[in-house]
Amino acid sequence: MPEDRPLKAAVLKAAVCGASGYAGAELLRILAGHPGVEVVSVTSEKSRGISPVVLYPHLQKYGRLTYEPLVPEDLARKADFFFMALPHRTSQPAVALIFREGKRIVDLSADFRLKDPSAYEKWYNNPHNHRDVLKKAVYGLPELHRARIKNAGLVANPGCYPTGAILGVYPALKSGIASPEGIIVDSKSGASGAGRQADPRFSFCEVNEGFRAYSVASHRHTPEMEQELSAVAKQTVTINFTPHLLPVNRGILTTIYLKTAKKTTTEKALSVYQKQYANEQFVRVLAPGALPDISAVRGTNRCDIGLVLDERTGTLIVVTAIDNLVKGAAGQAVHNMNIMMGFPEETGLGQLAVFP
Amino acid sequence: MPEDRPLKAAVLKAAVCGASGYAGAELLRILAGHPGVEVVSVTSEKSRGISPVVLYPHLQKYGRLTYEPLVPEDLARKADFFFMALPHRTSQPAVALIFREGKRIVDLSADFRLKDPSAYEKWYNNPHNHRDVLKKAVYGLPELHRARIKNAGLVANPGCYPTGAILGVYPALKSGIASPEGIIVDSKSGASGAGRQADPRFSFCEVNEGFRAYSVASHRHTPEMEQELSAVAKQTVTINFTPHLLPVNRGILTTIYLKTAKKTTTEKALSVYQKQYANEQFVRVLAPGALPDISAVRGTNRCDIGLVLDERTGTLIVVTAIDNLVKGAAGQAVHNMNIMMGFPEETGLGQLAVFP
């Protein structure tokens, strides 16, 4: 059992702040396979003093590390790159401090995603106290903002639902085949999206063999979708977004209903999507007739997209599948880091899905 | 183990044709608790000669019965009421023969649901050879057609998806609070909806931890929804319907997007629904803020309904939950039989859900 040796002679010293939740643990899993990164510090308030391997026996390569409290100045001395996986509100001041230390950061919280601080304050019911930092943050969806991510000091990693939704709507709006009016996004997420929970409503018995919608017409990921899609459409886009809780560990399937803006066919629409994503390592547009399944992207940073044009109703139905913890969180964060630090984009993210 | 005694001194002698599939087995489960019915015959071609208890160990009360081939004349002598749970196409001639013998029937197949035989022929790619019988069939959704079911000789039991969809749309269209245009029905069904399968795509490994859409813009339950909702709206209604496969055994959750036709609120819309279903034993409209979960209706003939008005987008989002094998098949069939034969409607259907 020689797991506890230093992982490798790595170039980049990284810290994972908030590493006791699922997104943090997933960052550790992925970074263990990244040849250019060494994780030098993990933080957690409530698990301080224990090793990640106690909470997560699968992280056996991290026996040498111990959760420590988040002291920005100390961390800034140890690490050169920061993954922040703290809850929103908590992330805001920590990110600001580390950012001002001149460190590069990917923040997985919601605190720096919304450009408009008043939208943040309305949807998150929390003041934004670091508007100067917010101005410098780049929304970290590489397929839309790669060039700006490259030079960003702070990347706001997208929410899990917006990732699947925006990737599904983007080519249709950009190409003009769909109308920006009346967009409906119906998403279904695995239970890990709720985080590591001590709540009977997320206990095995009350999720297993169940299925329910929640936060209907009020989920906080809505303005994030609207911000990005409004920019694409060059007009204000309002989204109807309904999330549901799936009895699986991982995966988000998003079914999107778009009104066609011009006469088109399934084949033509597919061709628009294929062109848009032709150079993207992590997006696959499926062949006509094929539809994505979350099981084919489990554990990977990939997004699978399928679509069908319903000629009877003039609706383009786009279905996207991602792993909420990877492309929807930790994998996209590593992808962003790869872009920021000049690693080949697939570094550490090449695994195929574990299926079945 | 005294299970094999005659069940009870029952009044109505019933046959279940096609009793080796899940809908047939569910009919047997429910009828075992119905004090007014004795199942005198079960048919199955491929399982002929064995007892239902061999395929379904939980049906221990049926050790005395053996699957027999479907010979209408013989069955007509034995039984007075017929539940037909055959595949479509197969059901058509069998129902016609038994109907002409003067027996009362609930048919669980799709063969007598669509009033317009050309719609049937188009969507099912199969001729309809019994149009005279079709004319006499009543669509068996009690909440819409109770009076006509009462006197029907043949009731066409609704499809599982249409049951959840129609109950969710009906009050909004009838009251005029929603527009009949642009209705979107996004449904998620447990795997038993696919029947008893010998197909790797429905094997445990390929459904578990997965989730996918299928038959997008082409599912055969679409015209059934359109038929019923057009009648309610008194105009042609076109539905966008997308089914998905949930990794659970039972349950359909349907999320419906309706455009509001007049200014309303969540509370007012709930009140419309509550009034519509005030006297329905099997429909429950949830309190404001509550949303249905399939786990609360598992094993029951109930439909739970919740709704939210999204004022930002002018959309009424209605969510319904049913058990696809009960309210979506066998339970509704027994409900229809109760109405036809004058039993109290809840007879045999009073069980609470098995939760968790």
Add this chain to the structure above:
Amino acid sequence: MPEDRPLKAAVLKAAVCGASGYAGAELLRILAGHPGVEVVSVTSEKSRGISPVVLYPHLQKYGRLTYEPLVPEDLARKADFFFMALPHRTSQPAVALIFREGKRIVDLSADFRLKDPSAYEKWYNNPHNHRDVLKKAVYGLPELHRARIKNAGLVANPGCYPTGAILGVYPALKSGIASPEGIIVDSKSGASGAGRQADPRFSFCEVNEGFRAYSVASHRHTPEMEQELSAVAKQTVTINFTPHLLPVNRGILTTIYLKTAKKTTTEKALSVYQKQYANEQFVRVLAPGALPDISAVRGTNRCDIGLVLDERTGTLIVVTAIDNLVKGAAGQAVHNMNIMMGFPEETGLGQLAVFP
């Protein structure tokens, strides 16, 4: 939605104390279908003031009731029969008070199961302060103690694991075909056995797709099995018991390894079991070659038993399946009440399993 009417003109007024946990909720589910019982009171400390239907939407027939605190004197005026589903330790004084009020009780906790108070104190690390009451308690496994249950004032309802284990070992020990030495009991239980949990270790994500043993060589149900089997064997029996956590909601499968004490065959051993349980409504001994599955007893008060003699090793392998919340808790409690109060034993317990 006329669920809130008084349930029926019932004879026996019953209280369910500790009705906010899964065993309590299951008692309410079952009693809703019992024609001879009316539940007049439900208690819960932490959920006081709300209705069971808030915690458990499937219990729609209980909208009229509200959880109240457990005040024995008040309850004694309202109810004539008591189901106590409190945690151990808490149950002890409450049962004692109500017992002294002259009420008949089925206690689902562990507090009155072990005849030897020192065994209780050792395994539960808790003093037994009501030894006079303990002396009058009858261990409520009807298949072993029906006659004494009939006249008992206090029945200690067996633990879930002991129910499946004792029923599997009993005929082999009683008949002498197996040795009382070296008995191994390997059990696998669904997650509802852990109760309604707010603990990440029982969250969906950490149980689903997992499987683990726990409390190896130290589980508190061990002395209960030993007490009952020692009485059958008329010598001290020591059991090796290993529980495991299954990713299902309900069900316990117990695999038992017994050394044969005399030359026998699978058929002969089956015949011993069949004779032992010939008159039991809730025990089914399967045909040669058949083995039980928890899915065939889900939601029912039944125990299915299969067995195989391994001639190579001289081992009789017995497999039993129960639903931990029914035969392993609430169903057996109602069965005991039926015996105590003179109802036919199957009353309220006749449902077939909900499968699939």
Add this chain to the structure above:
Amino acid sequence: MPEDRPLKAAVLKAAVCGASGYAGAELLRILAGHPGVEVVSVTSEKSRGISPVVLYPHLQKYGRLTYEPLVPEDLARKADFFFMALPHRTSQPAVALIFREGKRIVDLSADFRLKDPSAYEKWYNNPHNHRDVLKKAVYGLPELHRARIKNAGLVANPGCYPTGAILGVYPALKSGIASPEGIIVDSKSGASGAGRQADPRFSFCEVNEGFRAYSVASHRHTPEMEQELSAVAKQTVTINFTPHLLPVNRGILTTIYLKTAKKTTTEKALSVYQKQYANEQFVRVLAPGALPDISAVRGTNRCDIGLVLDERTGTLIVVTAIDNLVKGAAGQAVHNMNIMMGFPEETGLGQLAVFP
């Protein structure tokens, strides 16, 4: 989507025969991350002519390959190393032909595991026609036979159950702390162990929420365990083996009951196990009090082991967890190849488990 480029400038050209089943697909998944191997050919009779990516959308890196029929002479020209993942019986002649071509092989079938051809013929009910090849085969459990694997031309990859069982028993027998008499192996396997199935008994609905034992006292993996453990114990060892079907995709948990042969403690026994596996990359002996969970090894080539001494009964209870498709099949096959070809043992097998 640039997935279809040649994977890498690889050294070893490998063929995967029988690549349409789960073990074959898992070989492809793992080999896609192995820098020293290029898969040049995949065979499948029933899926000939299509790409693996059609059956398995997660294998997107294999779009360039097409299943071809197994023609040994042709394959021998293309590939230098062979993974054979055919059903037993079918594997025998194919392995023999390729072996005689001078190619090195890991055979994942059961055909070359049992040294004694008469044991093979008895348990598999099939003649062994290639006894000369059988004599040269090495049983591929690296932790026991590393030295011989290194030079083997043909490695018989162990069965999934024997892998978990033998690793759990081996140190106790070798050290003499446990008796070779009366060993009981109670295993629980995920459904992928049954292969890619078109059988209602393995459909989602009939496995999910179920649990059952099967092949009690008759499973074909029994003689494999007995062969290896007899060699360790230097006496004939007879095993009582009971497999069960778990409602999870992957993982085998094996609970082993051993009689202690000398006075010992949990700590001492753990120390024996820790010493035995101190240099093994893929075996982890857990700390006192910890027990393995299949979820911590999912997708990995690892075996986690925990144990407890039950002093009351003189029984050592050992629990092991593996992923049946990795350490129990494809991962162990790659491990064997690494040993045979001189790659570092962890090459291609370094991934951490995907949890949750």
